[in-house]
Amino acid sequence: MEEEKDIKPYEISFLLKNEEDAALVVKKLSDHGAEIIGEGAVSYIRLTYPIKKEESAYFGYVHFKAAPEAIKSVSDSLKLEPKILRCHPASRKNYSTPSGLSAPNRPRRRTSCNRAQGRTTL
Numbered sequence: 001m002e003e004e005k006d007i008k009p010y011e012i013s014f015l016l017k018n019e020e021d022a023a024l025v026v027k028k029l030s031d032h033g034a035e036i037i038g039e040g041a042v043s044y045i046r047l048t049y050p051i052k053k054e055e056s057a058y059f060g061y062v063h064f065k066a067a068p069e070a071i072k073s074v075s076d077s078l079k080l081e082p083k084i085l086r087c088h089p090a091s092r093k094n095y096s097t098p099s100g101l102s103a104p105n106r107p108r109r110r111t112s113c114n115r116a117q118g119r120t121t122l
Helices: 002-006 019-031 068-079 112-116
Strands: 008-016 035-039 043-051 054-066 084-091
Touching: 008 019, 008 043, 008 068, 019 035, 019 054, 019 068, 019 084, 054 068, 068 084
Parallel strands: none
Antiparallel strands: 008 054, 008 084, 035 054, 043 054
16 A cells, blocks of 8 residues: 555656657556556657757657656666657646646736737736
8 A cells, every 4th residue: 555655647758760669668668667547649740950860750658657766767768778769757747638737827927018009918
């Protein structure tokens, strides 16, 4: 029961050289004891700047649960894989949206541009 409390939700996003290598990420996560919650579709993207001499990549993400201590070892083992251009693990706190992120509900700031145009913002 004590170990169950330490399990937290995470998301790892990654860039791959080939679309088929997404299974490698899932396998590495499972090897480190992570429980896979879900996977996003892998999609082709053009990179803004070259990463490891690649101009394009396949972007994907995986939602999983794992112990906080396992995240560093998972990240390190994925970074050593030549087929994975880049990966970024992040903790997930909000499950209400697919990406786990929600936009803050803040009022717009008054700017000199808005005042000059006669707009009022609250």
